[in-house]
Amino acid sequence: MDLRYSEEVRRAKEQGVPLVALETSVVAQGLPYPDNLGAARACEEAVRRAGAVPAPIAVVDGQVCIGLEEPQMRRLAEGRERLLKLASRDLAVAVARGATGGTTVSATCELAAVAGIRVFATGGIGGVHRGVAEHLDISQDIWALARFPVAVVCAGAKSVLDLPKTMEALESAAVPVIGVGTDELPSFYSRSSGLMLEHRVEDAAEAARVTRARFETLGQGGLLFTVPPPEDTSLPRSDVELHIASALAEAERQGIRGKAVTPFLLSEMARRTSGKTLRANLALLANNARFAGQLAVAYAAQGS
Ligand code: PSU
Numbered sequence: 001m002d003l004r005y006s007e008e009v010r011r012a013k014e015q016g017v018p019l020v021a022l023e024t025s026v027v028a029q030g031l032p033y034p035d036n037l038g039a040a041r042a043c044e045e046a047v048r049r050a051g052a053v054p055a056p057i058a059v060v061d062g063q064v065c066i067g068l069e070e071p072q073m074r075r076l077a078e079g080r081e082r083l084l085k086l087a088s089r090d091l092a093v094a095v096a097r098g099a100t101g102g103t104t105v106s107a108t109c110e111l112a113a114v115a116g117i118r119v120f121a122t123g124g125i126g127g128v129h130r131g132v133a134e135h136l137d138i139s140q141d142i143w144a145l146a147r148f149p150v151a152v153v154c155a156g157a158k159s160v161l162d163l164p165k166t167m168e169a170l171e172s173a174a175v176p177v178i179g180v181g182t183d184e185l186p187s188f189y190s191r192s193s194g195l196m197l198e199h200r201v202e203d204a205a206e207a208a209r210v211t212r213a214r215f216e217t218l219g220q221g222g223l224l225f226t227v228p229p230p231e232d233t234s235l236p237r238s239d240v241e242l243h244i245a246s247a248l249a250e251a252e253r254q255g256i257r258g259k260a261v262t263p264f265l266l267s268e269m270a271r272r273t274s275g276k277t278l279r280a281n282l283a284l285l286a287n288n289a290r291f292a293g294q295l296a297v298a299y300a301a302q303g304s
């Protein structure tokens with residue numbers, strides 16, 4: 001595949017420094033400007049501090065970019081032009097048309113795998129949406145996790161989803177979900193979900209051993225590490241639930257469907273909590289990036 005590497009990523013590849021992929025749909029669609037730019041920088045910094053190099057992934061003017069130069073990231077954040085939300089299935093059209101957009105978890109997993117990057121940090125993955133009995137909406141993220149050998153670090157699935165059904169879908173797809181220092185699935189804005197996890201690791205070294213076993217010994221697909229969001233900015237689950245219910249009702253009233261659902265709900269949540277969910281989102285993104293950096297470093301160390 002024809003990939004365009006940023007200067008920093010190219011150098012890291014040459015010198016064998018571990019890389020961490022970052023998604024950019026969170027920049028182009030998930031967060032408002034200028035918080036999105038701040039979040040992107042904070043994530044990159046967190047990865048560097050852990051001793052790895054960040055590789056934000058996007059499609060810019062039809063080119064698949066592994067690592068973004070400052071002006072490219074700025075374009076995605078400022079959103080002065082039409083920016084696509086690119087899942088795996090959208091990539092071919094975007095490339096052929098010379099379009100620009102942020103990549104979701106599915107597209108980032110796929111492109112990271114192509115670039116040989118084994119660790120990827122995001123906020124929360126997509127999954128099975130609530131109200132699935134009336135309109136079937138299941139994110140490609142689950143399919144991509146199953147298929148591509150990338151360890152995805154997140155704070156659980158986005159709480160606007162149906163979390164029990166999302167966990168079942170992950171089971172059907174044979175994707176392991178592993179708590180980092182926790183026995184309970186975190187729910188993005190909250191540290192709890194009421195859903196217990198079967199597997200847990202205590203630190204990055206243990207996570208790296210599981211990742212090596214999955215990719216190298218067994219030759220299997222992706223896996224999910226769920227990190228509880230930082231205590232000081234996380235929100236009580238009951239508060240979040242209340243706001244989700246009204247945000248969902250508003251989405252229904254406005255007839256929001258398809259890929260517009262997730263960005264709409266995230267911005268409604270921020271509005272309804274006067275920015276509390278936004279603060280939680282920013283903090284958990286950087287926290288996940290930090291753990292992903294540690295995981296990438298531990299994974300590389302175990303290979304040598
Ligand atoms: N997590 C966030 N903000 C986001 C997303 C996740 O904190 O914007 C994005 C991710 O890119 C994820 C996508 O892959 O939402 C899922 O969208 P959908 O439900 O349309 O598949």
Ligand code: MN
Pocket residue numbers: 137138139140258259
């Ligand atoms: Mn969807």
